[in-house]
Amino acid sequence: MPQNKKDNTACLPRLKREIVELYNEPLKGIKVKFHDDDITLMCLILTLHQGPYKNLRLHCNVKIPPGYPQIAPIITILTPVKHPNVFGTFICADILQAHNNHSSEYNGGYTPGYLLKYIFLQILSFFSENNVEQEDGYISQISSKHESFREYSDAIVKGYECKLCGFNDSKASKPLMSFLTDDELQIEMNDMDSDCSSVLSSVRIKSKNIPVNVSSYISTATVNDLGDDAWLHILEFLPDRDIVVFSNVYARIRALVQFSNILTRRQLVCFFLRKTFDECVLGVGVNVTGGTTNKRKITINDFDLFSYEAFKDYGLRKGVWGNTFTNFLPVVLNITHFDRALPIIKSSLMELCGEIGKPWDSSVILKIIPRLMNTTVVTLMKACDESRQFSRSKASEKALKGYCLLLHLLLMLSKKFPEIITEAESKVNTFIQPGRNNRHKSLIPDLGEFMTYLFLAKNVSWSGFVSYFLKELLSRNVAWYLDKVPGLAFLEQNDYISQYRMKETFTQSGTSLRLVMFQVAFLKMVKGKEDDMDRRYGYPSNEMNISFIKKIYAAKTWNVFFDMIDSPLPEKNWKSEVCDMLINAVKDSEISGYHQNPYTNNELFYLRRKHEEKIPTPSSWLNNENETAKIDKYGVMQFLTFRRR
Template identity: 40%
Template sequence: MRRGQEKEADHQSNVAMKATMLRLQREIVELEKEPLEGIQCHFCDNDMKNMCLILSPQSGPFARLRLHFKVHIPDAYPREPPRVTIQTVVNHPNVLANYICCDILRPRRCEWDMNSGYNGGYTPAYLLKYIFYQLLSFFSVDEVDQEHGGPSPVIPSYYSKENFRKRAEEEVRGYQCRSCGFNLSISSSETQSQVVDELNLKLLMSNISMPSNCDASSSSNAVAMEIDTQLLGQQEKCSLGDLDNDCWLSILDKLSDQDMHSLSRAWPPVKQLQQNVLIRRQLVCFYLRKTHTESVLGIGLTVPAGDIHCLPRTRFIGRAATITMLDLLSEEAYTQHLVRTGICGEKFNVFLPIAISPLHFRSALTILKDSLLHLHRTWVRPEKLERWPLCIVEVLPRLMNHMVLELVKDCDELQSSGQGLSGNRQWTVKKSSEKALQGYCLLLDLFQKLAKQFPEVGREIRNRVTMFQGSEGGRQKSRTPDLGHFLTYLLVLQENWSTYCVRFTEELLARNVVWYLDGSKKDKPSLVHLAHLEDDSYVSLQRLRETFAANAHSLKLFMFQVSFLRLVSKGIDSHYGYPSPENSTSIFQQTQEIYAVKDWDACLRICEYPLPVNKWRPYVCKMLKMAVVHSQAAKYHVMPFSKQQLYYWRWRAEPTCPAPSWWRPGDIDRYGLHRLRPKGLSFFPNNRN
């Protein structure tokens, strides 16, 4: 048994080592392909885990100095951060001997950090180039924030700027490194060759010969600007317009982000393709850096009762899974390296592949089937379980609506803090809305591709939509249990929302009636008096006000769902399932508009309900009264009180409400209405007291 444990430990060690070397090789290629200004790296040919780093700050107390660091990559990388020490030990509040006290180099202790609200520290998503860039910024400022609170000046008060600078220069001059040639006389041919290679790539793209007066030591930025100028001047003369999109994609793949931006300015037709390439470059596993062409990528979900492999196949949990992480993870990282924590410390225990491209979708089908069947079993009762692939129709709509619910939850928490959604809270709102839209689009893209892959899924969705539109009975809870699911069906079928808007809104209002009428719960106010339906000639402003407040949460969900439907109905395939930047901006603006809504008029217009222009109040009053009638007819609620009791409570709550023709002044004493209280009896059909 001990030998087996040792063998398993060796296997895990080899797997971790393989992940470290694979990740490191990819990062070194990126560093050499796209060098960053002010950052130089020297890699040892026989030892990739140790390197020299030279940072050249362009501002701050150490401006124009070359600071030398040693970087060691631990065996557990990328789970553990690289270990960076400084050899040019300059005077700095966060430098102790060779040790650098910097947040990005600190390992994150997930349990303690998440419980304390701390969201900093190193994560496996941080590449070496990002860490180096943060260190460069760290040594380029005049003040550094401290953990105890408040900034600390880099130059102590007892130093003058001249003396501080002089001592820093002496420290830098006093260190030499034979590994990288720091402060030693070495040839700069390697740097020059790198510049020449970058320029040749630009020149190859533009078919422009190297100017005769440009040598290898010229500034690459200056030459790049010259090339862009020549391209713009010769745009009509070149034959770039003859290249098709496939050719342009092949060309753009070989360019750095900066070069690609220059090319898009010189040749605007490639701007849209540039956006697709930039998105595709982000489609990598945050842990192993594998692309969607090398491995199956997906997102992380959490099921309440433990890991997917530990759950009995027939166990019913009754709670929907939550999407905890939208950062892409590879199936290899999940199964072989047992990654269960996201970039910001989010924990997950279910891996759900996404579609991305047709080839990736086909590769992920087997894993998709297992994940979706498992999710279906966790929240659907055994007697309602659907076979594969019809379970797709239940699982993905739930997950899509979860993204909307999380957005409303985040915004409600911000609003309840008393500062609303303005000011410095806008950044949080913007990130939450972008995350919700991104998750919604990824799941919709997956839903659409699965519906095309399995015709029975498409037929089932079509049948449900036809049933809803065909009769009043088809819209009731027994036939259409979840209205949020229905909206996702419209997106998959690419149906026009305006065709269904009126019937959907009427059904939604009818289902909400019982929740604001019922007063049987102590912690919930009762609007039982609204069960009395006044004559249409009287426009009750109190009914409008009270029902809007009582339905606030439901209406916000409704507005968000329609907004998402409107945005993503334009199509998302060209962006690998991701929303466009324009849509991300639009949903942030829509979020602010939704939380500024104060009445039925603004709410229903956001939902594209066809209201009369000037007389919306009597129209909505009539809608709300019809909702009470439909709710009772569909048996969403029962009436536990007499009509005399209902009018008495309505008269007490709204004295201006006209009396019905059957009411007599003596009815109050005749029926003892003044001794009655609306509490105690429930409007819910299955909750009679």
């Protein structure tokens, strides 16, 4: 079948591109010799510059399996030196094993995102360390100082000969002997510099034989006289590492690289086939689970780019880190890529909306993309709540990138289909009209999704929106935190400032409040800067770094929260204003039908007093001695729910 044929040859397009990279950007300590009749077979020679095998060369065989890059390359060592993770020719290295995606904290194992050059570097590092970490965290030490260890290693390496690559073959045209002298080691370490020098020398040698009038070519021009277009053309021929070095020593190049996003552009490739966005349609994987259209869950776990070709022709259904997906959604990147991807974008959105095979309907844009944007932020907040600091930073970077790519898609589609701007503005304008019903959950099911409409609504200011939004947000949060802190359903007198209410409500509503702070921060950074997003291919700017995530998590009090969302409280009596707002939220929630009250007022007071002894006693408690005596003696039933079934 054609599909199987594609699967069996999937490795070849990717492998050919990797071979070019290996030859164009040679790596210190690594030499690769491909077999003449089969590019899926190669000799890998590792030159050790440090560690227990210093001054030795190790010979490995590499076999690229038909399932590559979904399956790791098979690397065996034919000079099996004494090593705790070498068993015969087998190398027990994490990067050569299948990726385990059961742990969010573990990112070990092979994934299709790893290039051969990266794997080879890891294997080189593997043999360059004296201390080798094992699976259980135990450190295994290599006793390289013992004379017998070195003698055994030397004998193993010296005893192997390969006619294909010239390893230990003195008769080969370019022999690679297993031992390095100190002089040879120095040459190995300076290979890159000598390569550059030889290129320059060859140019000079060739020019010596050409008779020219040198004086006619003397110029006072300097590199500073070159235009930006000329520099951009030059930079296209430089590898990434040289661009980074050049940027560090020449401020003009650094500014040009940053403004033109050259390094970002080079990363816009399919992780599976290594094709660029000029050659294919790139996008992300969307996972759809559940039943009916309205109830099913639509999420994006990873935002690593891959091609529609990999999804459609090669059956790719797993991301770089092993997360599965069911659907493909293209991203914008630039206008040329967007125009090429538009037919796939439309069919993808219709499919995600459960409208497969039906004519295009632009209303699906606001049904799907805001939903994906919101779940991206919710996932980020949950990951940050549950993770350590390092994992939190990684989750933040992933969510920032994903949110920007989705926002870029929403903005570009709004230009192509301006009717969604009209729809968004209409819904936002209705939301800020007087009357609670205009903001009711039955009309606006998800406030997080609804906030994304503000990116499109040009005729609505944040200042005119925020008060209505906050009132509805606080009301919707009530049912969720009352189940955990039922005493907050007791409404104290208006002149009493309850530190307990402010603290507990903030803590229990933390994820919701942080989501709002995130959305508002993005609104301020992005609104009116669509052209800047186009220039960055939709990726985050320097301003959109993870530092603002840290600021969000540093917000622990209501006054800081209100400052973060550009709705500052008065300097004096702000606590009283917040308490009134939170009490009114409980009232509004019950009126709107968001929660029910399973307790009497005296039962609620009893529950509240257990945590806040100084709260004023209500008259209902003082005037009902029989009821209150019974409550004091027997307590009240626990774990009754406030949420409506």
